[in-house]
Amino acid sequence: MITCYVWMTGFGNFMFFQKTNDYSLPRILQMLWRLNFLVVFLCLTHSNNYILYYICPLHTYYFLMVLLVMYIGNDRNHTIWWMRKKLGVLALFIYVVWDCDNYFGIFKFMHQFLLSDESVEGATMGTMWEWYFRSWLDHWSVLLGMIFATNYPITMLWFRKIEARSKRRRWMGKLAVAFGMLYALRVWVKGPFTYAKIQYNGTNPYFGFIPLVTYIFLRNLTPTLRSHSMELLHEIGKTTLETYLMQHHIWLSSNSKTVLTFLPGWPRINLALVTCIYVLISRKVHNLTLVLREIILPDDRATCIRSIAAIVVAI
DSSP: OHHHHHHHHHHHHHHHHHHHOOOOHHHHHHHHHHHHHHHHHHHHHHTOOGGGGTHHHHHHHHHHHHHHHHHTTGGGTTSTTHHHHHHHHHHHHHIIIIIISOTTTHHHHHHTTTOOSOOBTTBTTOHHHHHHHHHHHTTTHHHHHHHHHHTHHHHHHHHHHHHTSOHHHHHHHHHHHHHHHHHHHHHHHHTGGGSOHHHHHTTHHHHTTHHHHHHHHHHTSSHHHHTOOOHHHHHHHHTHHHHHHHIIIIIEETTTTEEOOSSTTOHHHHHHHHHHHHHHHHHHHHHHHHHHHHHHSOSOHHHHHHHHHHHHHHO
8 A cells, every 4th residue: 555655656746747847845845734734733742753654754755756856957857868867867776775775874874864773652673774664665666656657658659559449459459468467466466465574575665566557557448447437536535644644543542552432332333433533534634734735835935935934933
């Protein structure tokens, strides 16, 4: 699941910057607000560490990575090879930091001013090790999402060309690709997916994307499939950040250590009641985050700077 989120961070933000070329301060602050408003609020009110809600640091970290890659030489992002060269450099950087290096080398040097080896709640071996572990699990996902976005126009062109062929040739081409993807999925299911947790963790950065891209291809196999979507999934997707965070405090409680109980002795009814409250509050918090963002961080640089300065002083 986290692999999909990080992959979408690479894909979605790449597509946004490629389409709008908007690297303005308000846009960056608005995105950081969306990712971190609720988690900062929870950290302040519950005295928790940021690393406890690790999906938010992951999103933020890899968003900034995409931002940096896209911003460098952004006037040439639409040329044929410039973007691919930048992605090649990023791939080399990721390979050196997470695959060639170890925890005590470049990675620790890069993060030594923000993280430590002191044991805290949510990171018993220290925030440095916890962040190394969490970021290592998906260190290729954001790049793979960006590569997918880079080749998205080519993929769409392939679909248009194959849809123009005869029905027989059209399905032969689609089924050939589908067979290759399903075979890769089968190998993943029979192999890494069956491993114990620790052994599987070692494979996730390299093979975790296989079920994702297989689903994407099969989900978009025909024009009919591509022209329909489920509104329920769309609504759920809008609040996934809030539902992830609030599960620690509503669906469960005490930082996921206990179960929130309103009706002792009625576990199923209690679960249904708590789930309704959990979903409702998550949606309300999502809307609140967006409303406050419009008020505090409008599309005006000076206002954004004043707002951030006021928040920092207040905290």
